[in-house]
Amino acid sequence: MEKSKFNIGLALLKLWMCYEVVMVHAWNAWSYPKGVVPFGLGWIKEMRAYAVPVFMLITFYLAAANFRANDGGWLRKRFARLLTPHVFWSVLAFVTWGALASSFPTFGMDASNGAFWTSACKNPSTPVTFEYLGLQLLFGTTRTLGSQMWFQSVLIILTGLFAVFFRLVKPRYVMWGLVAVFLGAAMVEHSGLNRWLFEGFRYEICNPAGRIVSMLPYAALGLFLGAYKPVFAALETGKRWALVAFGAAIAVFLVHFEVFVSPPGFYYKGFKMLFIAVGLVMAFGFLPTGKLPERVCAAIVWASRYSMGVYFAHIFLGKLLEELVFPHVGLVPRSFAGGCVVFAVSFAVCWLVSLVPVRRVRELVS
Helix, strand or coil: CCCCCCCHHHHHHHHHHHHHHHHHHHCCHHHCHHHCCCCCCHHHHHHHHHHHHHHHHHHHHHCHHHHHCCCHHHHHHHHHHHHHHHHHHHHHHHHHHHHHHHHCCCCCCCHHHCCCCCCCCCCCCCCCCHHHHHHHHHHCCECCCECCCHHHHHHHHHHHHHHHHHHHCCHHHHHHHHHHHHHHHHHHHHCCHHHHHHCCCCHHHHHHHHHHHHHHHHHHHHHHHHCCHHHHHCCCHHHHHHHHHHHHHHHHHHHHCCCCCCCCCCCCCCHHHHHHHHHHHHHHHCCCCCCCCHHHHHHHHHHHCCHHHHHHHHHHHHHHHHHHHHHHHCCCCCCHHHHHHHHHHHHHHHHHHHCCCCHHHHCCCC
16 A cells, blocks of 8 residues: 555554554543543544454555465564564563562452452452463463453464465465455354354353454455555555545444444454454555655654554553552553553553564564
8 A cells, every 4th residue: 555665554553553452451431420431532432442453454464465475484484473472471471460469468459449450369260370371372361461462362373374275275266265264254253153162161262262253354354455455556646535535434434333233252243343444444554645754654663663562561561550550659540541651651661672682572562
């Protein structure tokens, strides 16, 4: 969609969605009387749900050419880049919460403060044990160590699935194959089969595993659209603005009107979220940013580089802030101001870590 190496519009969208996903976990928007959110914050509340769909769609859209090339070297590097932060942040949470729960008997005990994390002290059903570390590393979801890493687990699984797909399917059938995957996943989800398969498992398994099928349409559609990046890059400014308007209209319309039936299953299911994500990616991806000052473009690209790092770190850092810092500075956990602080601190920590001159360390946050 852009002639330059970076699509500035998508970089800006990633940064916005990064903020939204932090506010999913760090801001209790439902705490206001009768669900009324103060003026100006309603859109932030509404768009929190669409961060993950946007991330998944963009991820496979940008990686489409590499998947098609069947580049084994790229695939090995991709798995390393996906596994490194997944293992690190999971183990860090395991060690930290285990140490704090042992050293501070009251850590996490105050359930009245609205904190959304649980420690071993607060909830004996979710202890800091090696069993939960294993579950976290396998599927990325435990209430103790953080639920956000499910995205990384599913991304690793889908990367493996589509690596096999492109290895087995002949190039002339790839587009039809992606359509088949898209429709097949949609049918499995809307028939209730996906829910039936996983709803009997424990939370740490059913929640992430049940989302694999939900994420398949995003991945397949991203790979399908990725084949047309050269066509998108050649579009004239007028056509770009038309697509921006059309994408924005899709997103706004579907946010406010229920058009699709929500299937039984797990979160991020159904066509509503999918097409809102498509609308947002269109609205930002086709933005004609060629005349923006170089410094502005560089700043957007630099900031968006830490989007996934903030995603990985925000629950870990947010828990530390809510438990150990907020009570001493007058900030209410899960308030809007508190959520903004969690985002700012997570971003700052990611930037500081990125200054370490070791590639594997930088990959933890970028």
